[in-house]
Amino acid sequence: MIAFNWGAFIWSSLNGHLLESGLGYLLAPFISIGMGCLIYHEPITPRKMLSTIVALSSVVSLVLLSENLNHWTYLLIATTWGSYTYLKKTTSLDAVSGLFLETLFLSAFLTLAIWAFNLTIIQPNESPYQNLLILLAGVVSVTPLLMFSFATNKIPLSATGFLQFILPLTLFSIGIIFYEQTIPKLSLALLMATASILAILLAYDLSTATSLNAKKIRDEKHL
DSSP states (O other), rough: HHHHHHHHHHHHHHTTTTHHHHHHHHHHHHHHHHHHHHOOOOOOHHHHHHHHHHHHHHHHHHHHHHSSSEEEEEEEEHHHHHHHHHHHHHHSSSSHHHHHHHHHHHHHHHHHHHHHHHHOOOOOOOOHHHHHHHHHHHHHHHHHHHHHHHHHHHHHHHHHHHHTTTHHHHHHHHHTTOOOOOOHHHHHHHHHHHHHHHHHHHHHHHHHHHHHHHHHHHHHOOO
């Protein structure tokens, strides 16, 4: 799953389709939330349910109103990442062991693919600074994956889904600001509305969690 997800994300990034990759990661949390409710029977409050429905409606409207979207890209990213999240939740391995096995499997698969299809690895002939950036890309990729693997075993799957909304909104911003990808004004308004809803929801959840932790600490002091 992660191989297909990375492949689609890298392809979309290199070919200027950051909006599609952002849209894929915007749809993926809904898959995680749905799996958490249907498979793990995780409770979801009416407030979260209403916010999820409104956000999903905004995303669907964004797809329908946007032009020249590469549909298979965001659908592949959404389904593979949503499925990957579910698999990480069901595994009994810890974060480091799971990520190590994933990396080992992908390395072996890539080696076999290079041998079977007689592929060549092109070394970049750029400046040392750019070569360093390429090497650091691996560290940048592993760090959030390790933290993600750790979090999926500690918090409900539906909560993981809500936190995943941070990534696609960041990708949308990069695509619009740095890659100058065009987006209709109405679609942009829907995206901003979705971001506002999710920001309010996240802020409310964080404040609730802070209050519960403070109450727990006070109760422990009285014991």
